[in-house]
């Protein structure tokens with residue numbers, strides 16, 4: 001049995017999206033980041049980092065959202081997992097890139113511009129935006145040459161990056177039209193729409 005720990009309002013968004021793409025049934029432990037449920041001895045035994053998402057798959061415990069998606073797609077022999085080693089490596093490249101270049105940046109930007117006013121920090125928001133702009137330039141350039149990030153079709157690379165860029169759905173992306181079109185195509189998939197409905201419903 002697969003158990004997914006993490007609210008759809010966390011980085012578990014991308015895990016839940018992948019589970020939907022794969023048509024997996026799972027038990028959802030719908031807990032929020034930093035909530036007391038992430039601080040229990042039981043949860044810390046699963047992830048001593050006290051972070052979400054985490055999965056348990058018949059006793060196999062795995063954290064880090066990108067690794068989780070690679071594991072699930074590979075285990076279930078999904079066409080989303082590129083069979084060609086070059087495309088597989090591109091999927092890894094883009095997933096690592098995302099973790100390094102946009103994951104925290106977009107969260108910091110949105111939290112510090114739209115979060116509770118007394119918790120906003122303009123310097124953090126400005127630095128995050130500058131970094132995010134540079135990353136969007138890179139992604140926009142890549143998507144000028146290819147429709148999808150790792151091969152001829154939508155793959156785990158697109159899911160991992162677009163899933164992490166959920167908040168960009170609400171930003172003005174006019175300066176990065178390739179990103180805007182690609183992001184809309186990714187989030188137009190049925191499994192993505194279901195996750196959006198969970199998150200926004």
Ligand SMILES: N[C@@H](CCC(=O)N[C@@H](CS)C(=O)NCC(=O)O)C(=O)O
Nearest residue numbers: 010011033034051052053064065066
């Ligand atoms: N690199 C990790 C990041 C996990 C992460 O930071 N998750 C957030 C929720 S979106 C969290 O649990 N934060 C708790 C905290 O910062 O204490 C991944 O991709 O899974």
